[in-house]
Amino acid sequence: MTTPAPPSAPALTVRGLHKKYGSQPVLHDVNLSVEPGEIYALTGPNGAGKTTLIRTVTGLAFPTEGEVRLLDHDVHEDGSRARAYLGAVVEAPAKFYPQFTATQNLQLHANLAAMVPGGRRVSRDRIREVLALLELTRMADRRVGTFSLGQRQRLGVASAILANPRVLILDEPTSGMDALGIGLIHRIVTDLAAQGCAALLSTHHLREIATYAHRVGILAGGRLVDTVDLRARQTAFRFRVDDPHTAARTLEGRPFVRQVSPRAPFVVAHLTGEDAVPAALTALTTHGVRVFEAGPDHFDLYEYYRERVEQA
Numbered sequence: 001m002t003t004p005a006p007p008s009a010p011a012l013t014v015r016g017l018h019k020k021y022g023s024q025p026v027l028h029d030v031n032l033s034v035e036p037g038e039i040y041a042l043t044g045p046n047g048a049g050k051t052t053l054i055r056t057v058t059g060l061a062f063p064t065e066g067e068v069r070l071l072d073h074d075v076h077e078d079g080s081r082a083r084a085y086l087g088a089v090v091e092a093p094a095k096f097y098p099q100f101t102a103t104q105n106l107q108l109h110a111n112l113a114a115m116v117p118g119g120r121r122v123s124r125d126r127i128r129e130v131l132a133l134l135e136l137t138r139m140a141d142r143r144v145g146t147f148s149l150g151q152r153q154r155l156g157v158a159s160a161i162l163a164n165p166r167v168l169i170l171d172e173p174t175s176g177m178d179a180l181g182i183g184l185i186h187r188i189v190t191d192l193a194a195q196g197c198a199a200l201l202s203t204h205h206l207r208e209i210a211t212y213a214h215r216v217g218i219l220a221g222g223r224l225v226d227t228v229d230l231r232a233r234q235t236a237f238r239f240r241v242d243d244p245h246t247a248a249r250t251l252e253g254r255p256f257v258r259q260v261s262p263r264a265p266f267v268v269a270h271l272t273g274e275d276a277v278p279a280a281l282t283a284l285t286t287h288g289v290r291v292f293e294a295g296p297d298h299f300d301l302y303e304y305y306r307e308r309v310e311q312a
């Protein structure tokens, strides 16, 4: 008999985090964790505390109370070891030496990364590789002072992924980027996550992030007011039927149905997966329900966020 694999330990854990500036509370009892391979997006209105949270999580700011762990290391007590696993852009665009070229800046970054305890050496090939990944090869030998905002944003992400981090933290990674640059960042973050890297991103671009984040944390007034698991939402399907109430009763309690509710002219069902759609259709038609249309019930993160923030 095989024993099930133990659940993986979180790559990033934030526990009971409070932060005050003077007497002004900015973060209140924030708790979150990001698993290896998971993309966690942090969003919230202006002034909600996202940058403060990211600065605290990366060790640039200290909490008033609470702790942050990167893998097994406390960021504030064992900072240099914790940061050996971390790639980050905080307060984008990242700061570079404007008189040096992109390659020289990345080389400097690589030298610093290799100096921390547990830090790894980064080869020249790896520098070329990340420049190519960010589509900056033709800018490699140009001074960063001549870069556009979007190009500096790309270089910031290149420096963050240079040493193959196990935790990637990006504050507003796509602001100032063109549509192709945004797509590129999505692909890079998704590929890194597929290799087991945990990613925490802050963003205002909800419809964009909804296409590739696994979970979204909503921060309002310094509190994490909700966490939305987008993976669970992707298993919702809607069927346009002649009688939504009968359809809901027909599907209720079936092994492949997690939750079902009428929403005229549809019945909306959370199924165990896409492969349960034919079984749902069969159940409906054999009970005399006429089905006119079936498809995924796309979750509107923007609408959800708007309601959640208005209530908070």
Ligand SMILES: Nc1ncnc2c1ncn2[C@@H]1O[C@H](COP(=O)(O)OP(=O)(O)OP(=O)(O)O)[C@@H](O)[C@H]1O
Pocket: 021, 026, 044, 045, 046, 047, 048, 049, 050, 051, 052, 053
């Ligand atoms: N160094 C500081 N000293 C005092 N107050 C600060 C400091 N940094 C941030 N704040 C305050 O903390 C609150 C949260 O700011 P923060 O920059 O973390 O918000 P944010 O969610 O990142 O906002 P935005 O979406 O506008 O970037 C704000 O009220 C801000 O005025």
